Structures are given as C-alpha cells and as structure tokens.
Amino acid sequence: MEFLSAYSPAWLAGLVLALLVTGAIAGVLAGLLGVGGGIVIVPVLYHLFTLLGVDESVRMHVAVGTSLAAIIPTSIISARAHYKRGGLRPELLKPLIPGALVGVLIGSLLSGVFSGQVLAAIFAVVALLVALNMAVSKSLSLRDGLPGRFGTGLIGVFIGGLSTLMGIGGGTLSVPMLSAFRTPMHMAVGTGAALGVVISLPGAAAYLINGLGVPARPPASLGYVNLLGLALIVPMTMLTAPLGARIAHAINAQLLRRLFALFLAITAARMLLGAFDL
Template sequence: MDFFSAYSPLWLAGLVCALLLTGAVAGILAGLLGVGGGIVIVPVLYHLFTLLGIDPEVRMHVAVGTSLAAIVPTSIISARAHYKRGGLKPELLKPLIPGTLVGVLIGALLSGYLSGQVLAAIFAVIALLVALNMAVERNLSLRDGLPGTAGTGVLGVFIGSLSTLMGIGGGTLSVPILNACRTPMHIAVGTGAALGVVISLPGALAYLINGLGADNLPPATLGYVNLLGLAMIVPVTMLTAPWGARIAHAINARLLRRLFALFLALTAVRMLFGAFAL
C-alpha cells in the first residue's frame, strides 16, 4: 500500500496505460514480424522499474522473468494462428526442440549468477544486432535446410540460451537463422512463434524459482515474475497476437520493420549506457 500511495493517481493511470500499450505492441509484433514480444516488453519494463526506483540488481531479472511469463500465451496463440495458415511445419520445428531446451536450461542457470548490469548489457548488444539485421534486410543465405543433427542441436542451444537470458521469444533469433537456411519468411515466423512456447514456459518457471527469496523485489512479484505487469500485459497480447499473424500474411511489412529497427536500436543504446552508469 505504501508503494502505491507514493505516486499520484494520474501517474499510476499512466503506468497502467503504458503496460497495456506494451502488451498491444508486443502481441502485434510477435505475429507480424516474428521478433517475439519480449523484445518490446523487456526494455519497457526495465525503464519502468528504473523510474519506480527498483533495485538495479533485480530490475532486469524481473523484467526478463515477467516477459518470459507473458510470452507463454502469446506464443501459443501466435503459433496456432500461423499453423492454421500453413506457416508452421512440424518437421522443421521438431529437430530444433531438444537443443533449444538444453539452451533454456543453460540460460536459466547462468541468469542465477549474472548481475542485473550484465543481463542488461547482453540484452542491449543482441538487440542492436537484431536491429541491424532488420534494418539491412539482407537475408544471409548459407544452405538449403537445417544442418545435420549436431549442427541443428547447436543452433537450438544458441537460440534457447540467449533467448532465456534476454527474456525474448524464439523468433527474434530463429527467424534470421531459418532465413539463412532458405526457409520462406512465413514458415520461419511460424516456427519462431512455436519455439517461443518451448523457451518461455520453462524459462519463466526458472526465473520464478530463481527469484524466490530475493531481496528488494517490486510489490506483487513472485520470484522474478511481476504479477501486476503480467496481469496488464497478457490479456492484451492474447487479443492482438492473431492480428499480427493475419497482417503478416496480407501486407509488406518493410517500412514497419525499419521503424521498429530504429526504435530497438535507440532503446538498446539507452539500456547499454544505463547499465554501465549504475
């Protein structure tokens, strides 16, 4: 109660609106661009927690854990929508699952030892690379189809571990990788949405467990999952994720990709400077 009474009703209303808008944008982008809603949710929560004066040592962990929890329903709905439109091929998804799960385990273990500053820096650097890839829009073509069992396993570990550390869905990293294997964009996006389920469910559970007993957590937080943020974001992402999937099959999203790349780059740079200014 003391926490909420410290802010004016107008300020709290603005906070709620920011969380609702975050959910809407995250849901649409998850379906439209295959980048995973976490690439929006994490930086927004991180900056909101900064404004609220949350302890720097836990603010990034809570942002990541809350994002992973929010991605669970979004990924399920988005993957289902893509599957209905022929954008999800189980034969492409299945070989990636074992390595991805190993990667999630590695990322979850590392997150328990890394400081909030390091987590923020990792997110910022990878987000900058993602923004550059989206802005350039030159798909690197390496081969036809996924590599052998060992190579696919390594790709899964890479996708799962970094996605868990960053609090993002699988699409952010898997879509450009699948494109490099000459996978059509709509198939890559659908597969990325499905990988989001594989990553977010165990990842969110790991952050919840890792954060039990942590000090200086925000109010209404279970482990490293903020229940207030989750309650504001999830319903909106569930509503808007199918919209993004429909739009992805109907329009050329080139301009939107570039605008989002600019937003992501600016956000990442701000997070990087903020992390090292702590």
C-alpha cells in the first residue's frame, strides 16, 4: 500500500473512522427513509478520494462502483426487514423490475462513456432535486396506483438508469415516485429497498468489468470497486439497516428528512462546484 504510506497513522485512522461512520449512517438511512445508502456513500467516497489525490478521471467511477457493491447486502437486509413487517408487496415490485433492468443496462453502457466530471454533475443535480423533494412537506400526487404496463416500464427504466449512473439504491428515486402515485409510505420504502437489490447487483458487476485494467485507480480496487472501502462500509450498513427499518415503523421521520435534505443539498452543491472547478 505504497499509495497510503504518504499519510500519517492518525490521518489513516481518521479515514477508517470516516468510512465506518459512513457505513453506519448509510445503513440507518437505507432502512429509515428508503433513500438508499449510496446517496451518502458516493459523496463521502468522492471527497475522500479527492483528499487522497486519486486521479480525477477515475475518482467518481470508483466512488459509484464501490457504492453499488456496498448497496447489495444493505438492500437485501433492508428489504427483508420491511417484508417481515408487511412493508413490501411483490405485486407492487414485479411490474417495475423489467424496466429497472433495462435502465441498469443503459446506465452501465453510459457509465463507460461518461467522464468522471459528467457523472459527478449528474449525481449533484439529481441529489439537489432529491433534497428539494425531501424538504417539501407536501409530496407530489399524480393518481391512485401505477400507470399501465408501458408507463410503469418507463418508470423502471428511469429509476434503474439514473440509479446506476449515480451509484445509489433504487429507493432514492422510487420512493418519491411511488408516493406520487399514492402508494403508502411504508410500501414505497420497502419497494425501494427491494429495487436496490435489482439495480445494485448488475450495476456493481458492470462497474467492476468496465474498470478492469484502467490506470490510476486507487489501490485494492477490482475494476471500479474499491475493496478497502467496501470492507469498511459494508459491515456497518449490515448492522444498522434493520435498525433504520425499525425506527421507520415507530416514529414520524419528517424532521429527520428535512435535516438530511439540508446535508444532501450542501454536499451536492460542493460536488457540482468541484466537478467544474468553480
């Protein structure tokens, strides 16, 4: 690990602690708000890689790929926890899966073409919109129930494609969209957690393959998936995701949603400014 030898033990200990805390927060938020841990993991990894001097050409790709890989176990645990509490109904999830898989394929192909700057800009812009949605107390309401097969398929493509480009679980986009179709919040959160499994598995595999042999990646990276970050983040997300799901069924999370929206807006704005060196 010659790459890390330039940093003091205290700095490296801080890095480890930051990754552990990131995993813990990501897990709680995945279970509590259905936003997917990636909305926390990606910006934190992006800024940590910036501090470590990881080349800009791969910085965002590795952050996204590592996040998608970390989301796999988190989404599985969170989805199971919601299913046990009656917060996940297969009849709501199944119509979204084909479109989501098509979206993952499109997002995976585009991720191999887009620069890190473009990926960072996409993440920042969508994250700002998500933050705005979370800060508004009254959700958008369109109609009762999802549209027909074609419309639901398009929704799945949108969620799968953007989630793959951003390195986030499907819940970040699916929860507000399902809420707009007047799906009960607990059902929307549980469905979002399950979509995270559908999206993160093929998405992480795509980033792993796309990054094989690419120069300037940080050490301990397999493709665009950093194994060191994965090893520190995943155990914490697995421990805390069920806790978030329990809290979601016990409290009104509106204040927490607004506080997280503020954090997300600040983080996204910093990423957007950094992407264009402003």
